[in-house]
Amino acid sequence: MTKRAHERRGSPSTSGPTSFEERTLTTAPPCRSTRLRHRAVAGLTALLLPLAALVGLATPAEAAGPTATYTKVSDWGTGFEGKWTVTNGGTTSIAAWTVEWDFPAGTTVTSGWDADITGSGNHWTAKNKSWNGTLAPGASVSFGFNGSGSGAPAGCKLNGASCDGGPVVPGDNPPSAPGTPTASGITNTAVTLSWTAATDDKGIKNYDVFRNGTKVATVTGTSYTNTGLTAGTTYSYTVQARDTADQTGPVSGARTVTTTGGGGGGGGKVKLGYxxxxxxxxxxxxxxxxxxxxxxxxxxxxxxxxxxxxxxxxxxxxxxxxxxxxxxxxxxxxxxxxxxxxxxxxxxxxxxxxxxxxxxxxxxxxxxxxxxxxxxxxxxxxxxxxxxxxxxxxxxxxxxxxxxxxxxxxxxxxxxxxxxxxxxxxxxxxxxxxxxxxxxxxxxxxxxxxxxxxxxxxxxxxxxxxxxxxxxxxxxxxxxxxxxxxxxxxxxxxxxxxxxxxxxxxxxxxxxxxxxxxxxxxxxxxxxxxxxxFYGRGWTGVTQAAPGGSATGPAPGTYEQGIEDYKVLKTSCPATGTIAGTAYAKCGSNWWSYDxxxxxxxxxxxxxxxxxxxxxxxxxxxxxxxxxxxxxxxxxxx
CATH class of the missing domain: 3.20.20.80 (Glycosidases)
Known part of the structure; x- marks a missing residue:
């Protein structure tokens, strides 16, 4: 059989982010007044000891005060604005902060402000600017970003420790990441998650289970049944281990689960690909x-x-x-x-x-x-x-x-x-x-x-x-x-x-x-x-830009004349207009239409x-x- 002849059916029948391994994002703030407001907050703090020096002075089981919290400010369907707020809830100033988190596959940061944000795979790291790193006790600072996708952050770390202000124990290593959860028993309103155990030099105390970045349970075993869910809804789950000193380790990989129910045999709207x-x-x-x-x-x-x-x-x-x-x-x-x-x-x-x-x-x-x-x-x-x-x-x-x-x-x-x-x-x-x-x-x-x-x-x-x-x-x-x-x-x-x-x-x-x-x-x-x-159809020998022009034959295509993939057309012949809810483009003498x-x-x-x-x-x-x-x-x- 031919490839493309088999593929196509015959007569009738804002770009997303580019993924990259190491990403350094532009950090221009959304408006000048926002940037100056955060700079002013940082200016109220004094330059104090770096975090490394503070750790050296810490008691064996010191309660770390700083916390980081996440808020989704807005969501416009194809993207969203997120904000992290770092708060020093301790009794000693800090001189620098680094926030780390994981997004599920398909969710990325596209731009940010008031922090230097980089990404590697699904892992994201935000470091303070030169003017907003020091935080006095009780002070806080925020940074924001725009993103694409629908996932929520998980596995947050602030200066290497848990973002919830958990303890840091010098000489006691934090636990490893648990295995990525598996899902079973999926119904309209529940799912059972299981994972392989984390390891720790002093022993595992329990596990925190996160749904869409929010902790929903703490369990002592390696399984959890989440109930009270909504039919036909997609959730993302991760797990984080906690050792006997309450130190948390890296977050597990994310498991996406869609509850059953609703129309289409899978809940909610059908989203099907060949x-x-x-x-x-x-x-x-x-x-x-x-x-x-x-x-x-x-x-x-x-x-x-x-x-x-x-x-x-x-x-x-x-x-x-x-x-x-x-x-x-x-x-x-x-x-x-x-x-x-x-x-x-x-x-x-x-x-x-x-x-x-x-x-x-x-x-x-x-x-x-x-x-x-x-x-x-x-x-x-x-x-x-x-x-x-x-x-x-x-x-x-x-x-x-x-x-x-x-x-x-x-x-x-x-x-x-x-x-x-x-x-x-x-x-x-x-x-x-x-x-x-x-x-x-x-x-x-x-x-x-x-x-x-x-x-x-x-x-x-x-x-x-x-x-x-x-x-x-x-x-x-x-x-x-x-x-x-x-x-x-x-x-x-x-x-x-x-x-x-x-x-x-x-x-x-x-x-x-x-x-x-x-x-x-x-x-x-x-x-x-x-x-x-996910492709376009095109002609060559076309002189008219608008639809309705005459042609001399099919436009050249990678696998078959008259047909080309969207991934090629988006750069080789960008859309120049729309009609009847779809796009078209004229490049030289070639004319294409595609979504x-x-x-x-x-x-x-x-x-x-x-x-x-x-x-x-x-x-x-x-x-x-x-x-x-x-x-x-x-x-x-x-």
Whole structure:
């Protein structure tokens, strides 16, 4: 099979921070008066002994007075303003302060003021300026920053000690970090956390458990059940050990947990991305990239694409990529190479298993069909029960049954034409979904990707999508690829318009028209997910900047003419305008349309206003290395 031809669906169917290992941030304050106010507070204090000298004078078990507290000042969806306040609650002045904390993956500091803030991975360090380091007893000073993401700080340290003012014991080392918690027993309102024990030279007294940076419990064992949670809500947990002298050690790694409940089989709005098995070849996009980009903490579901449909059955799509290929330690989610033992699970399935161990809130569906492999559906639906049995047996194969939480059927298109034409009749799709639900049962997800062709007499009109909805958890409505260089001479038009506009080449080819037609036919809004393309479609030979211009053919693309990833287009051809809720750009004679974080924010507002189930996207590898499009979807559906 071809790669990009398989990927795309055919005719209808503010940038985030850059991650970096060592970051030094600009520290210009938000306004001059703010900076001077803090400078004046610092000017009231005297230059006194450095902290090292004070430690030398301390008694063996001295109660350290300084504390640091965090406040989220404001949150505007795509970012937030945070503030730390350092207070000297002791009886002796300090001459300098350093505050350290950890953010969960996907949350970063983008700028700061009144402190020198640097970051390494998820760990952040803020040191005083030359003019606000000394603090007399009872004095306090604040510094602030802007950030992106939704996580809360954890594991705060002030001058190497706990930010809550706990004791410092010279000659007694603080404990090590506990292991990153694992999550089990996740319900609508509770989760059980477990972790490996920390070590200490004098012994561990207990553990503090933090939820979203706030301590919620202190326990003596290595497990804790947190109750009273909200259904369909994502939480971040860390653990910190406390030794017998009440010294605290480093915070553990963060575990993200999403409670069940609400719509979409995972609670709250669906945030689903497609992961392609062929993307691990030329694209070198691995499951590990979902972790390093911070995307894993911002999604609820993954559709693994694709399994094939052959001879009336669900079959393996690519055995090597799916479960045979041995990933190296560097390519692996947990840094451990795949086993070479006979019978050991390898490949993407093993990596997805490891991903779920780290992010147990993620549900994974195996998607069958797609643009290239939909030709097998007409034969399969002649015996829906046998087809469903074959799919269940493959998805629930004991080698990887724990990896998958259900099945997705990507038939392009029932009783209509895609790569080939089908004449199975309007009831064929409903019969297939009914058989799948009967076989997979209520505890597995059964979903489908469906057309967005809302034209009069178009693909939505040819199939009983409303009747099939009663057996489906949701539909991923492919609201992209409406227009593109498959019409080589144009006219240029955005491939994923949210709404209609004057001059649109075809009525019924917009996201809103598709959603409204499906709702009018009886598909519940909560079972409809809006589609977002993480790529653009483009033409060349274009002289007109606005949509509607003529062209001579498809624009050059990395993998296929007329198609390019967002991560390339954002710099090679930045957006020059917007129309119908999406962006477009003209660079030389090339004309592209694609979604940006800004236009995605608008589309997510539409999802909420229409009470849709959520959003999905095609596909992960088109995003930037720090996952800015996935972040925009996540932030927009909070």
């Amino acid at each position: 992961f392609t098995n062929w993307g691990t070849y030329d694209r070198q996009y691995f499951v590990k990239n979902l972790v390093t980009s911070g995307t894993a903490s911002k999604i609820t579901h993954i559709n693994y694409a694709f399994g094939n449909v052959q001879n009336g059955q669900c079959t393996i799509g690519d055995a090597d990529a799916d479960y045979n290929r041995a990933y190296t330690a560097a390519q692996s989610v947990d840094g451990v190479a795949d086993s070479s033992d006979a019978g050991a699970l390898r490949g993407n399935f093993n990596q997805l298993r490891k991903l779920k161990q780290q992010f147990p809130h993620i549900k994974i569906l195996w998607s069958f069909g797609g643009w290239t492999w939909s030709g097998g559906f007409p034969q399969a639906v002649q015996n829906p029960t046998a087809f469903a049995n074959s799919c269940y047996n493959l998805v629930e194969d004991p080698r990887w049954a724990d990896v998958f939480d259900g099945i997705d059927l990507d038939w392009e298109y029932p009783n209509a034409c895609g790569l080939s034409c089908d004449t199975s009749g309007p009831a064929a799709f409903k019969n297939m979904m009914q058989a799948m639900r009967a076989k997979f049962g209520a505890n597995n997800l059964v979903t489908a990707a469906i057309t967005a062709d809302a034209s009069s007499g178009g693909k939505i009109d040819t199939t009983d999508y409303a009747g099939a909805a009663q057996y489906s958890d949701w539909y991923n409505v492919m609201t992209y690829d409406f227009f593109g260089a498959f019409d080589a001479d144009g006219p240029t038009a955005p491939h994923s318009p949210l709404t209609s506009y004057t001059g649109i080449p075809q009525q019924g080819f917009t996201s809103d028209e598709a959603i409204q037609k499906l709702k009018a036919q009886g598909v519940p809004a909560a079972k409809l997910n809006l589609g977002i393309g 940006t974080p800004s236009t995605i924010a608008g589309k997510m507002t539409y999802v909420k206003n229409q009470s849709l189930g959520g959003a999905f996207f095609w596909e992960f590898s088109g995003d930037t290395s720090n996952g800015e499009l996935a972040t925009a979807i996540s932030n927009g559906l909070q």
